[in-house]
Amino acid sequence: MNPSNLSSLNGLRVAVTGGTSGLGLALVKALRARGAQVAFVARDAQRVAEVARQVAGSHGIVGDVSWKIDTHALAIQLTSALGGVDVLVNNASRLGPVPLAPLADTDCEDLEAALATNLVGPFRLTKALLGALSASARAGGPAAVVNITSDAAVTPYAGWGAYGASKAALLHLSRIWDEELRPHGVRVIAVDPGDMDTPLHAQAVPDADPATLKRPEQAAEEILALIAQHAAARAAQEVAA
Amino acid sequence: MKAAIVPRQRPRDAKLLVVDAAGRLEHAPRALLAEYLAPGDLLVANDAATMPASLHGLHLPTRQVIEVRLAGRRSLAVDDVREFTAVVFGAGDHRTRTEDRAAPPPMQPGDALALGPLRATVLRTLDHPRLIALRFEGTPDAIWAGIARHGKPIQYAHLDEPLALWDVWTQVAALPVAFEPPSAGFVLDWALLSALKRHGVGFATLTHAAGISSTGDASLDARLPFDEPYHLPASTVQAIARTHAAGGRVVALGTTVTRALEHAASRGPVLRAGSGIADQRIGAQTRLRVVDAIISGTHEPGTSHYELLRAFAGDPVLRRASNALERHGYRTHEFGDSVLIERAEASACDGCNAEASVMAV
Numbered sequence: 001m002n003p004s005n006l007s008s009l010n011g012l013r014v015a016v017t018g019g020t021s022g023l024g025l026a027l028v029k030a031l032r033a034r035g036a037q038v039a040f041v042a043r044d045a046q047r048v049a050e051v052a053r054q055v056a057g058s059h060g061i062v063g064d065v066s067w068k069i070d071t072h073a074l075a076i077q078l079t080s081a082l083g084g085v086d087v088l089v090n091n092a093s094r095l096g097p098v099p100l101a102p103l104a105d106t107d108c109e110d111l112e113a114a115l116a117t118n119l120v121g122p123f124r125l126t127k128a129l130l131g132a133l134s135a136s137a138r139a140g141g142p143a144a145v146v147n148i149t150s151d152a153a154v155t156p157y158a159g160w161g162a163y164g165a166s167k168a169a170l171l172h173l174s175r176i177w178d179e180e181l182r183p184h185g186v187r188v189i190a191v192d193p194g195d196m197d198t199p200l201h202a203q204a205v206p207d208a209d210p211a212t213l214k215r216p217e218q219a220a221e222e223i224l225a226l227i228a229q230h231a232a233a234r235a236a237q238e239v240a241a
Numbered sequence: 242m243k244a245a246i247v248p249r250q251r252p253r254d255a256k257l258l259v260v261d262a263a264g265r266l267e268h269a270p271r272a273l274l275a276e277y278l279a280p281g282d283l284l285v286a287n288d289a290a291t292m293p294a295s296l297h298g299l300h301l302p303t304r305q306v307i308e309v310r311l312a313g314r315r316s317l318a319v320d321d322v323r324e325f326t327a328v329v330f331g332a333g334d335h336r337t338r339t340e341d342r343a344a345p346p347p348m349q350p351g352d353a354l355a356l357g358p359l360r361a362t363v364l365r366t367l368d369h370p371r372l373i374a375l376r377f378e379g380t381p382d383a384i385w386a387g388i389a390r391h392g393k394p395i396q397y398a399h400l401d402e403p404l405a406l407w408d409v410w411t412q413v414a415a416l417p418v419a420f421e422p423p424s425a426g427f428v429l430d431w432a433l434l435s436a437l438k439r440h441g442v443g444f445a446t447l448t449h450a451a452g453i454s455s456t457g458d459a460s461l462d463a464r465l466p467f468d469e470p471y472h473l474p475a476s477t478v479q480a481i482a483r484t485h486a487a488g489g490r491v492v493a494l495g496t497t498v499t500r501a502l503e504h505a506a507s508r509g510p511v512l513r514a515g516s517g518i519a520d521q522r523i524g525a526q527t528r529l530r531v532v533d534a535i536i537s538g539t540h541e542p543g544t545s546h547y548e549l550l551r552a553f554a555g556d557p558v559l560r561r562a563s564n565a566l567e568r569h570g571y572r573t574h575e576f577g578d579s580v581l582i583e584r585a586e587a588s589a590c591d592g593c594n595a596e597a598s599v600m601a602v
Contacts, residue, residue: 072410076389184434
């Protein structure tokens with residue numbers, strides 16, 4: 001990672017879903033620390049208010065990305081909090097059945113809930129923010145959607161059926177959408193942050209030794225470096241044009 | 242003309258009437274729009290998203306039910322969201338034609354309004370029983386949350402079903418600053434944007450707070466359009482300069498784009514990026530400086546939108562176009578068919594050309 005690149009995050013307008021715990025919270029803090037403008041979404045009003053207080057200058061928005069009816073309200077609140085959007089991080093995730101269960105024991109409702117949060121929600125919110133993202137791209141901005149996926153999207157781990165299938169779909173959606181949007185200046189990037197010490201991982205593997213897991217702060221730094229790299233490449237393109 | 246009563250932005254049978262600079266008419270399927278633009282042309286759209294500007298609630302001094310329709314704002318700044326001009330209706334909903342809606346209770350400066358989670362105060366009445374300036378309480382984030390959660394898009398009595406926000410957001414909708422949808426932009430989808438790219442047609446946007454189209458009150462409607470703030474990005478100004486320098490046409494997608502670009506052009510010898518408030522009326526007397534053609538919905542004579550078309554084509558041509566629209570069953574209103582009108586050759590007379598065309602930088 002080239003640390004000087006991170007200066008390109010200054011003033012960047014970033015929306016993060018699932019911003020009150022785990023990787024999302026680490027991203028909100030790290031982005032603010034680097035001078036980005038940040039608005040985040042989470043379901044619990046009290047947690048949202050706490051994090052917004054804790055991270056000075058961040059905008060907390062209460063909502064549920066898995067609810068269709070919330071989509072446009074979230075898009076309005078995110079774009080108006082930030083004055084537009086350069087980067088959307090679809091981070092909010094749902095495990096499916098807790099504790100993990102073989103697919104044959106997984107309730108249809110749990111599969112649907114995982115798909116709603118991990119696939120359909122990111123699809124809807126990205127679509128609703130695509131106008132703002134493409135406006136950023138037309139103005140020379142580093143427009144990007146970062147979708148948080150998982151190695152469970154690639155490797156068939158027993159017990160991770162609902163989560164793995166939903167993240168596999170998100171991964172492929174990202175790859176196709178990137179093909180379609182790249183000519184318009186919007187990148188769609190899928191990132192597997194690795195096994196992290198987060199509330200979601202604790203739901204899945206309650207007895208995991210946290211020392212063997214990546215800290216979400218470290219994963220957040222890696223994602224920031226990726227965004228910064230993209231922003232620097234975009235800036236270089238603009239200079240060349 | 243018949244009103245389009247189904248809120249579908251891109252019906253497969255949508256029609257396009259093309260009026261060229263010589264006044265010739267041609268009927269086309271709207272799906273072929275890209276083919277009526279030439280390589281080197283630039284299509285400019287309004288990327289304003291539509292806010293849910295209709296807020297139901299109570300006029301607290303009288304406890305009477307009201308509907309407040311936000312209708313104007315002095316800037317597009319996202320944190321400048323406390324003060325609005327608004328049109329107020331009494332009890333009832335959009336199923337009643339706006340013309341027949343009850344008047345609101347008499348309002349005085351200082352009156353408190355409760356609009357769902359939002360609290361507002363009447364700042365001023367504006368020379369009309371339905372028209373007020375109001376001020377919301379709270380932080381910008383809280384006001385946006387209240388509007389986003391409680392507001393509904395302004396509804397139309399001619400549609401069968403109530404509109405949801407996704408019905409009225411164009412595919413390029415970005416900042417939520419329009420009070421009614423910039424509906425000419427309904428023609429856009431990502432397949433069209435890709436087709437334009439393949440075809441060598443540029444695409445650019447500006448943001449313009451499209452205002453309400455009708456209040457149902459003749460004396461208020463006579464004051465439309467209200468002043469509308471807009472923002473013209475530097476990248477769009479550059480694209481316009483490149484287009485004109487290479488002999489291409491700047492094609493405005495809608496009346497709001499035309500109003501914003503021509504306002505910006507009227508402010509000096511060169512077109513500059515930045516913010517402004519479009520407060521001019523465009524009509525037969527207007528000399529267009531930037532826009533070479535317009536794609537718009539179909540509009541009936543007497544509306545401010547139709548007046549604007551008179552800047553592009555003479556009355557005989559517009560009369561023929563109106564007759565053709567009627568004869569061929571074009572649909573009108575927000576979800577209706579479209580026209581593409583190229584600016585008449587006559588209005589770009591040789592003598593006035595030098596001063597009429599504004600250099601863009």
